[in-house]
Amino acid sequence: MKDRKDDQTVSARRDFLKLSTLGVAAAGAAAAIAPVKPAEAAEPEGTGYRETAHVRTYYETARF
Amino acid sequence: MSANAGSLKQHEATAAEEDLLRAGVYDVLASVFRREPDAGFLSDLQRLQGDDTPIGQAFAALAARAGSIDPTAARHEYGDLFIGLGRGELVPYGSYYLTGFLNEKPLAVLRDDMARLGIVRQEGVAEPEDHIASLCEMMAGLIRGRFLEPAPVKLQRAFFERHLAPWAGHFFSDVEAAKSADLYRPAGTIGRLFMEIETAAFAMEE
Numbered sequence: 466m467k468d469r470k471d472d473q474t475v476s477a478r479r480d481f482l483k484l485s486t487l488g489v490a491a492a493g494a495a496a497a498i499a500p501v502k503p504a505e506a507a508e509p510e511g512t513g514y515r516e517t518a519h520v521r522t523y524y525e526t527a528r529f
Numbered sequence: 530m531s532a533n534a535g536s537l538k539q540h541e542a543t544a545a546e547e548d549l550l551r552a553g554v555y556d557v558l559a560s561v562f563r564r565e566p567d568a569g570f571l572s573d574l575q576r577l578q579g580d581d582t583p584i585g586q587a588f589a590a591l592a593a594r595a596g597s598i599d600p601t602a603a604r605h606e607y608g609d610l611f612i613g614l615g616r617g618e619l620v621p622y623g624s625y626y627l628t629g630f631l632n633e634k635p636l637a638v639l640r641d642d643m644a645r646l647g648i649v650r651q652e653g654v655a656e657p658e659d660h661i662a663s664l665c666e667m668m669a670g671l672i673r674g675r676f677l678e679p680a681p682v683k684l685q686r687a688f689f690e691r692h693l694a695p696w697a698g699h700f701f702s703d704v705e706a707a708k709s710a711d712l713y714r715p716a717g718t719i720g721r722l723f724m725e726i727e728t729a730a731f732a733m734e735e
Contacts, residue, residue, distance in 0.1 A: 474733060474734065474735075475734075477731040477733050478555065478682075478730050478731075478734060479545065479547050481729065481730050481733060482547035482548075482549075482550070482551065482726070482730050483546065483547045485584070485726040485729075485730070486547060486550040486551065486554060486584070486723075488546075489550065489553075489578075489579050489580075489584060489585055489588050526679065
């Protein structure tokens, strides 16, 4: 269970990221990015990488 | 295994706003550096916008250049920068940046991590996995949990610190400074600034 310090840390990181990248999104770039992405992700031969099933198990251990 | 579209949509809907932004920036970088641009991609890029923050300005600059450059010139620029005769002005592979050679140990370490993460290449992709576009694609996939749940920040950070942080900032700076760069100059700026943002944000996790 998280203590309050953890929550504050997570929140600081999230706030920082919002401030840092909102310059891109605020003006609508996030919406513009979307059409670029599916073209890559949707076509099976276009995108190089996909994840397989055992990634779930890996996430649970979460260490390199 | 690929999950169905429904669960992907669910994850997209529940992912935090800033994570979708991060994944979006990685997607743009992956798309830009993956292959030579065609007219359709240049027209996609023209829709990018940004505010007056440094990274926002770089997005706006990329959109503007995508709108003014001749598609043939854009294709040639990509070739001069990253392909060349023998090699381009820059070599966008982690192994090359870290060791001076392609296919060295950093690639082996990446392949090992990919195997453990369950990330596999589509058949028919021949280029080494440590291409900058591939690494950006993998980061976006980890953040989005493209087929399963999003990877924890701790895992994203470990992947970033091992495979991008040691060289990606240098690479993007080199793109900004490259003789042949015009369209790609603001893309280099976006990459450099975004690597700084990611580094600073991950450091807040401590």
